[in-house]
Amino acid sequence: MEPKILSGKECAASVNAETQAMAEKYIEKYGIAPALAVILIGDDPASCVYVNSKAQKCVELGLRSEKFLLDKDATMEEVLALIDKLNNDPTIHGILVQSPPPPQIDEEKVIAAIDPAKDVDCFHALNVGKMLIGKTDGFFPCTPYGVLKILEYYNIDPAGKHVVVIGRSNIVGKPLMALMVQKAKGANATVTCVHSGTRDLASYTRQADILIAAIGKSEFVKADMVKEGAVVIDVGINRIPDATKKSGSRLTGDVAYAEVAPKTSAITPVPGGVGPMTIAMLMRNTVRAALMAAGEKL
Ligand code: NAD
Numbered sequence: 001m002e003p004k005i006l007s008g009k010e011c012a013a014s015v016n017a018e019t020q021a022m023a024e025k026y027i028e029k030y031g032i033a034p035a036l037a038v039i040l041i042g043d044d045p046a047s048c049v050y051v052n053s054k055a056q057k058c059v060e061l062g063l064r065s066e067k068f069l070l071d072k073d074a075t076m077e078e079v080l081a082l083i084d085k086l087n088n089d090p091t092i093h094g095i096l097v098q099s100p101p102p103p104q105i106d107e108e109k110v111i112a113a114i115d116p117a118k119d120v121d122c123f124h125a126l127n128v129g130k131m132l133i134g135k136t137d138g139f140f141p142c143t144p145y146g147v148l149k150i151l152e153y154y155n156i157d158p159a160g161k162h163v164v165v166i167g168r169s170n171i172v173g174k175p176l177m178a179l180m181v182q183k184a185k186g187a188n189a190t191v192t193c194v195h196s197g198t199r200d201l202a203s204y205t206r207q208a209d210i211l212i213a214a215i216g217k218s219e220f221v222k223a224d225m226v227k228e229g230a231v232v233i234d235v236g237i238n239r240i241p242d243a244t245k246k247s248g249s250r251l252t253g254d255v256a257y258a259e260v261a262p263k264t265s266a267i268t269p270v271p272g273g274v275g276p277m278t279i280a281m282l283m284r285n286t287v288r289a290a291l292m293a294a295g296e297k298l
Contacts (some may be wrong), residue, residue, distance in 0.1 A: 001265070003261050003262070003264045003265055003266055003267050004154065004265065004266040004267075005266075005267065005268075005269060006150050006154050006231075006233070006266050006267065006268045006269075006273065007268075007269070007272060007273070008146070008150060008268060008272055008273040008274055008275060008276045008277045009272045009276050010153075011149060011150050011153040011154075011276075011277060011280075012146075012276035012277050012279070012280040014153065015149060015277070015280040015281070015284060016057075016060075016061055016280050016283065018284075019061050019280070019283045019284050019287055020060075020061040020062055022284075022287045022291075023061055023062040023063055023287050024062055026287065026290055026291065026294075027062065029294075030290075030294060032064075032091055033062060033063055033064040034063045034064070034093050034094075034286050034287045034289070034290035034291075035063065035064035035065070035066060035091055035092050035093050035094070035286070035290070036054070036058055036063060036064070036065055036066070036092075036093070036094040036095075036096070036120065036282075036283075036286045037066045037067075037068060037086045037092045037094065037095045037096075038051050038054055038055065038065065038066070038067050038068070038096055038097075038098060039068045039070065039079070039082060039083075039095070039096070039097045039098065040067065040068070040069050040070065040098045041070045041071075041072065041074050041079065041097070041098070041101045041102055041105060042070075042071070042072030042074075042101070042102045043072060044100075047098045047099075047100075050098060051067060051098050053279060054096075054279060054282060055067055057279050057280075057282075057283055058283065058286075061283050063283060063286055063287070066092065068082055068086075070082070072102050073102075073104075074102075074105070075104070076104070076105060076106060076109065076110075079097070079101075079105060079110055080109075080110070080113050083095065083097075083110065083113045083114055084113070086118070087113075087114070087115040087118065090293070092118065093118060093120075093286055093289040093290040093293055094118055094119075094120035094282075094285065094286040094289045094290075095114050095115070095118045095119070095120070096114075096120060096121045096282075097110050097111070097114075111123045111124055112124065112125065116138070117289065117292065117293060118289055119138075119139060120139060120142075120282060120285035120286050120288075120289055121139075121141060121142060121282070121285075122138065122139040122140055122141035122142070122145075122175070122285070123141070123170075123171070126138070127139050128141075128170075128175070128178075131175060131178050131179065132178045134182045134183070134184065136184075137292075137298075139285050139288065139289070140175070140179060140281070140285075141171060141172075141175045142277075142278045142279075142281040142282045142285065143171065143172050143214075143235060143274065143277070143278045143281075144172060144175040144176040144179050145179075145277075145281040145284075145285075146274055146277025146278050146280065146281045147176060147212060147233055147235065147274060147277070148179055148180075148186055148187070149277060149280075149281065150233065150268065150273075150274065150277060151186065151210075151231075151233075152186050154266065156210070156231055156266065157186070158180055158186065158187055158188065158189035158210055159187070159188040159189065160188065160189070160190070161189050161190070161209035161210055162189070162190045162192065162207055162208055162209045162210070163180045163189040163190065163191050163192070163208065163209070163210045163211075163212065164191075164192045164193075164194060164204055164205050164207065164208035164210070164211050164212070165177055165180070165191065165192070165193045165194070165212045165214065166193075166194050166195070166201070166205065166211070166212065166213045166214060166215050166220075166221070166254070167193075167195060167213070167214035167215045167216075167235075168193055168195040169214065172214040172235055173193060173195070173214050174193075176212060176214070177191050177193050189210070192204055192207075192208075201225075202224065202225040205221065205225045205226065206225060206226065206227050207227065208226075208227060208230055209227070209230060209231065210230065210231045210232075210233065211226060211227075211230050211231070211232050211233070212232075212233040212235065213232070213233070213234050213235060213236055213253070213254035213255050214235035214236065214254065215236060215254045216236060216238065216254065217236070217238070217254055218236070218238040218240050218252045218253075218254070219252055219253070219254070219255065219256035219257075220236075220254050220255070220256075221234075221254060221255040221256060221260060222256050222259060222260070223256070223259040223260050223262075223263055226260055226263050226264065227263075228263055229263075229264070229265045230263070230264055230265065231264065231265060231266045231267070232255055232260060232261075232264045232266070232267040232268070233267075233268050233273070233274065234253035234254055234255040234257070234267070234268050234269075234270050234273055234274065235253075235254065235274045236252070236253040236254025236255070236270065237251060237253070237270065237271075237275060238251065238252045238253070238254070239251055239252075240252055251270060251271050252270060253268075253269075253270030253273070255267070255270075257269065257270065
């Protein structure tokens with residue numbers, strides 16, 4: 001049977017339409033737009049593209065975007081002073097610092113300085129802790145939250161299923177484990193996390209009802225690592241050389257799509273899968289931050 005293609009583009013469009021409506025209501029009630037401050041230190045080309053697409057999406061959905069471009073030689077003091085100013089600005093609801101910052105910047109200290117109520121990336125230890133203990137009055141990190149939303153949108157309930165996550169990064173793998181294991185709607189799964197230290201990784205991935213790949217290795221997951229009928233979510237975004245393309249490269253996921261897709265019941269493509277969900281959930285978190293700051297119960 002043909003697998004169901006889980007379109008992140010379609011799901012993100014639906015989430016964004018809701019977010020736009022929430023933003024409109026907020027503006028009507030409070031007279032200002034939910035606002036996201038994005039800090040970019042240096043001029044890394046990929047980071048510039050990400051920052052611009054976040055700003056553009058804000059404008060599209062009726063949010064206010066403020067970009068702060070700091071010199072690549074900016075000091076910790078300068079970055080912390082800017083964060084302090086934004087923390088104390090009631091017209092700014094979300095703050096994020098584009099990663100990775102240049103080497104003189106201690107990213108952990110920078111994240112710790114962001115007011116947890118404005119931490120729309122959900123990188124602050126307080127929000128990570130809240131997520132782990134199942135509290136829903138903080139934020140969920142954007143990419144794992146996007147994965148949950150795709151499953152919800154396509155009526156794939158993880159409850160009672162075996163979810164295997166490949167990768168244990170702090171921004172994708174670990175929070176995905178934490179979210180999937182909660183006794184909550186859209187979760188309640190049995191979760192296994194495999195990583196670079198796992199022996200015989202395929203023996204675990206083959207047991208997955210839902211397999212989530214977040215490794216950053218092009219087409220790492222092959223057909224013989226996947227159970228017949230599994231749902232496969234590919235978080236990976238890798239750029240590999242391709243002489244047949246005008247740009248000289250193309251994007252691939254962490255899953256060898258062509259050989260894996262026919263074995264699955266449903267699969268996300270790359271591009272157009274998890275990718276568009278990350279920005280969609282960032283926008284949602286920003287509106288959420290604005291509503292929470294206004295004292296609204298969510
Ligand atoms: P990371 O490099 O921080 O973490 C990769 C993880 O994979 C590590 O925990 C490591 O243990 C594991 N790993 C690496 N090689 C392995 C191997 N051979 N076997 C088993 N495990 C292995 O990466 P990340 O930030 O979690 O990102 C993962 C992928 O997801 C990347 O391709 C990244 O571009 C992509 N990503 C996409 C989005 C999105 O919006 N779709 C967001 C974030 C990350």
